[in-house]
Amino acid sequence: MLRQHVNFDLYVYHPKEFLLANGFSASSIPIKRLNSISIGKLMLFGITPLFKKEYSVYVLCAERKLACNWIYLLMAKLLNKKTILWGHGLNANFYDTYMHKMPIIYKVMYRLADAAWFYTENERRLWSTLLPSLKSVALGNTVSIPTTNKIYTxxxxxxxxxxxxxxxxxxxxxxxxxxxxxxxxxxxxxxxxxxxxxxxxxxxxxxxxxxxxxxxxxxxxxxxxxxxxxxxxxxxxxxxxxxxxxxxxxxxxxxxxxxxxxxxxxxxxxxxxxxxxxxxxxxxxxxxxxxxxxxxxxxxxxxxxxxxxxxxxxxxxxxxxLSMSNMVGNALKSLVMLHDEIKIRV
Known part of the structure; x- marks a missing residue:
């Protein structure tokens, strides 16, 4: 649905075999693959998209253990490009702890980003107090269900x-x-x-x-x-x-x-x-x-x-x-707020 409004390329670093082995079905969405390697708990993947002139904004998975995220966040500033972190905004396993005391590494990561997409309003509200200057939206994380309008007698x-x-x-x-x-x-x-x-x-x-x-x-x-x-x-x-x-x-x-x-x-x-x-x-x-x-x-x-x-x-x-159109609309609003030269199709 987002592709109807803006041009983008979707990169993945896990092979198809990994997804199938973990119980996920393969999507029909066109993707491009990045080579990746795991070193302990760290994940490294290719950075060639950083140097492609057609990209002005990078949306990254907000995961501190993805080592190349840090490269993207730092290099994008040198290359005059924008970055958006998309994720929970914290570790859900330690939700209450992080709500009261956010680890420094998260603060550094989000401070390097130009904007953030949070799953829900609660996390966006938290980060608006931690980093008031951060341009952020709550997407309203959702799934698209094909038969929601059917009411059974x-x-x-x-x-x-x-x-x-x-x-x-x-x-x-x-x-x-x-x-x-x-x-x-x-x-x-x-x-x-x-x-x-x-x-x-x-x-x-x-x-x-x-x-x-x-x-x-x-x-x-x-x-x-x-x-x-x-x-x-x-x-x-x-x-x-x-x-x-x-x-x-x-x-x-x-x-x-x-x-x-x-x-x-x-x-x-x-x-x-x-x-x-x-x-x-x-x-x-x-x-x-x-x-x-x-x-x-x-x-x-x-x-x-x-x-x-x-x-x-x-x-x-x-x-x-929680409609999918609402989630896409929130993402588009963020893109326009971040980069007024992005062409949005209506």
């Missing part, structure tokens, strides 16, 4: 439950890779064990090395990885809410797009959350619990209308704040 949902063999009256959906311990799948299993299996069901989408064996649960409907848009839309339609104990990132954006409220736990020393966690408005488009007893109590007392209202609020939040 109660009759259609009942038909879908029959088609997919779902017998429980109230159902929660989890859609993420089982590859990060911060998602706290152990808590998901505990929730399943503590709820009445004749009433509450769990729809699982996703695979990965940390995935538990759900086969002995009669109320867990495990579909593994799902890449068919229609099937995923059906499964989200059946669900009453989205439940993910920790590390809520773009998965909750997807759930909001499908009109599902978010059930998760409060960010703490034991529960890590991604920056998209900031999209959750407690009691409005989701529920944020302090402990598992609170969650169990809410689930056992909540009505279908409670889920329906919060789910509709989640859909409206997505449409108002």
């Amino acid at each position: 109660d009759e259609e949902k009942a038909s879908l439950r029959t088609r997919y063999g779902i017998k429980t009256a109230v159902n929660f959906i989890f859609c993420a890779r089982f590859s990060n311990a911060n998602r706290r799948v152990d808590l998901l299993v505990e929730i399943i064990n503590r709820l009445n299996p004749d009433i509450f069901g769990f729809i699982i989408i996703g695979g990965g090395p940390l995935k538990p064996d759900f086969s002995h649960y009669s109320n867990v409907y495990d579909h593994g990885p799902v890449y068919d848009d229609e099937m995923k839309s059906d499964l989200f339609a059946i669900a009453d809410a989205y439940l993910q104990p920790g590390w809520t990132g773009l998965s909750i954006v997807e759930a909001m797009a499908y009109g599902k409220s978010i059930l998760t736990f409060e960010r703490s020393a034991d529960i890590s959350q991604c920056v998209e966690y900031g999209y959750i408005e407690h009691t409005r488009n989701g529920m944020v619990f302090q402990n598992i007893n609170q969650l169990i109590s809410f689930i056992t007392e909540a009505t279908r209308q409670d889920y329906r209202q919060m789910g509709e609020n989640a859909r409206l939040y997505y449409q108002a704040n």
